[in-house]
Amino acid sequence: MGSDSEMIPCLDFSMFELGFDYEENEEWKKMSKKVRETLERYGCFILMDDKNKISKSLCEYMLNGMKALFDLPEEIKRKYTSVMPFSSYNSHCTTIPLFQSFGIVDAPFGDTTMEFTNLMWPQGNPIFSETLKAMSSKMLELNYLILKMILDGYGLPKQYTSDIEKLKSSSNFRLIKYKVHDEINKDCEALLPHTDKNTLTILCQNEVQGLEVLTKSNKWIQLNIPQGGFAVLIGDTLKAWSNGRLHAATHRVMMNGDKERYSFALFSLPKEEVKIEVPHELVDDKMHPLRYKSFNYGDYLDYYVSTLKENALEAFIGV
Secondary structure, three states: OOOOOOOOOEEEOOOOOOOOOOOOOHHHHHHHHHHHHHHHHOOEEEEEOOOOOOOHHHHHHHHHHHHHHHOOOHHHHOOOOOOOOOOOOEOOOOOOOOEEEEEEEOOOOOOHHHHHHHHHOOOOOHHHHHHHHHHHHHHHHHHHHHHHHHHHHOOOOHHHHHHHHHHOOEEEEEEEEEOOOOOOOOOEEEEEEEOOOOOEEEEEEOOOOOEEEEOOOOOEEEOOOOOOOEEEEEOHHHHHHOOOOOOOOOEEEEEOOOOOEEEEEEEEEOOOOOEEOOOHHHOEOOOEOOOEOOEEHHHHHHHHHHHOOOOHHHHHHEO
């Protein structure tokens, strides 16, 4: 399992409310700087909020609903398909046999959650649909809060707020189950090492730990996420936009024990037609020369899906 020689920072967001403008607030400035520095070093952090912007009861409803969802017959779950990569119902993959998932594109908007729910439960399940929409909406708001902190952490002018909006102009809300390994006491790589290809990921889980990140010193560290806490991870898109200053952490899931692991995550991402370009303020000849060319997000995603290269970002748009 992960090494204990380093600890991923845990940041307390209790004092910041969703939807408020804290631009001139000193605590906001301090936290923005801390978020930027943490994400530059580790590419992730654990987010805590004692005031429950996203209530523990909502998290519990979500996790309980997921158990009922994954307990549905396989033929029903397989009805869910999507043209978007990594979104259709996924199960029985030979390389990650413990992994099952659904990816719901733009869950916070329109009737998306109702349509998904009615496909799984033709008789209807309004509680699950409402929980799914409420959770994905709250996590998208939290996603924007963190992106705004990153923007302010670099001291970038307001004109780049529109860039942040484009970087999160779509989302994929993923519901994931990891089954128990046949050999209960054996470490098993339930999700292979990878970096996320989106902008920013926010993840919540049940009590079963297992998410690990690879540090820059090439050591695996387990993220011990407390109940009610969230893991925040940088994706390739944000790494490229920041000219490589933000670190996209390679991560995996390890399973060991007799309990199933459930997690849900909001992956913010640009729409396919969005062009990603490094702000000129984040480029300088001495310390931070330009590392990434401007690119179209849909083209990058297509390139990764067709090649599955570990270094897809550098191979596709590296200078």
